[in-house]
Amino acid sequence: MSRPVEIVRTDRLIIRRFALDDAAAFHRYRDDPEVARYQGWDSPYSRQQADAHVADFVAAPVFNPGDWTQLAIERVVAPGLIGDIGIRLEPIEPTAELGFTIAREHWGNGYGREALNAVAELLLDDIELERVVAFTHRANLSSIKSLHHAKLVPIAVDGDEIVYYRPRGEDLRQRDPRGHGARDRAQGDDGREEGSSTTPNDPQ
Ligand SMILES: CC(C)(COP(=O)(O)OP(=O)(O)OC[C@H]1O[C@@H](n2cnc3c(N)ncnc32)[C@H](O)[C@@H]1OP(=O)(O)O)[C@@H](O)C(=O)NCCC(=O)NCCS
DSSP states (O other): OOOOOOOEEESSSSOOOOOOGGGHHHHHHTHHHHHTTTSOSSSSSSSSHHHHHHHHHHSTTOOTTSSEEEEEEEEEESSSSEEEEEEEEESSSSEEHHHHOOOGGGGSSSHHHHHHHHHIIIIIISOOOOOEEEETTOOOHHHHHHHHHTTOOOEEEETTEEEEESSSSGGGGGTTTTSSSOOSSSSSSOOOOOOOOOOOOOOO
16 A cells, blocks of 8 residues: 655654554544543544544545644654644634644653644745644643644633644744843753754644
């Protein structure tokens, strides 16, 4: 079988179209209550649901305005699905909404931020959208940290949800809220470099 089309590659990750044989791994992490905790689907999540969703992801056009495009996340070192990233281009505004999930056994390795940053760069620098946005529950600490590392900043609160935003061009995290000029933060808060895409090339 031919390899699914690759959309973006980073040092460690391949972000590509889904394939039908991703359904078993997709089912495993979607059915994990810890993964589903702040997400829009219910757990338990059946294998039949996974098969149907993955078939839809495979058949859907990429980046059709108004629809979610769900892309698979795979490691360069080992084939196989470890997570997914959902992208929805607004039909009129030059804006995309992002949603992202990593299987629990792969949490804490920086994959979430690396995938987010790569897709944000593709959408902002190559496709030239004006902004990307994401919604996260205010108690979802790992999501909040990943969003920050991928250069999204909070702009609004909607009930328990925080709206995050990254515009094209400027790294808003460098703005000093007291107006004393930009701080030098070329690297992440922890001193490590942020994940970045090297090759530009369905939700929640
Ligand atoms: C959000 C999510 C994708 C982050 O994935 P990840 O690959 O672990 O992300 P990162 O490695 O970039 O880690 C982000 C930070 O959260 C920390 N972290 C990881 N798991 C954590 C947990 N269970 N509780 C608290 N912090 C956690 C990491 O150590 C890292 O901290 P650091 O910034 O101090 O280094 C993943 O936790 C997930 O799939 N959660 C369920 C789905 C979800 O809620 N998606 C977000 C919807 S908007």
